Amino acid sequence: MALENDGANEVNEQTMCMCGRIAAMRTAWTENNPGRRFLGCSYYGRPDACDYFKWVDPSLLHPRYKSVMNGLLRNANREGVLEKEWKRTVLYHRIVLAIVVLVAVLVHYVL
Structure with a gap:
């Protein structure tokens, strides 16, 4: 089940990406966003994937x-x-x- 935080601490189930698939919850492990969760196309990395991307966790403030x-x-x-x-x-x-x-x-x- 994919979850989305749209900034108001409201969580929506079954967030769809732009190609009509349920978005997958992923975790960023980059230098700027370590451990920060986001939603992306479940086919990321495949030729038929869309570019859907949305942060779930707030930005790392500190x-x-x-x-x-x-x-x-x-x-x-x-x-x-x-x-x-x-x-x-x-x-x-x-x-x-x-x-x-x-x-x-x-x-x-x-x-």
């Missing part, structure tokens, strides 16, 4: 909010990168260990 949100997003992204690197390192070590064990078994049976 610059500190943007700063804190962007800092949290950077930390979350950094943690995601570190987690991927950790998983890659663990996989690498498992592969190396498997090769060492395989070589040790082969050496044991050959000699």
Whole structure:
């Protein structure tokens, strides 16, 4: 169910985009609007999508909010990168260990 805030804190259900589809609720993660929700065409990114766009949340009035949100997003992204690197390192070590064990078994049976 799509919701729309038309500035007067009134919420409408089933907001339609310009191509006649129910608009999809999305969240902006840009530097200027981190975490701010908006309605857009549910076919966004497809050739048959319209350009419907309407903010649901009010503008971020306090610059500190943007700063804190962007800092949290950077930390979350950094943690995601570190987690991927950790998983890659663990996989690498498992592969190396498997090769060492395989070589040790082969050496044991050959000699």
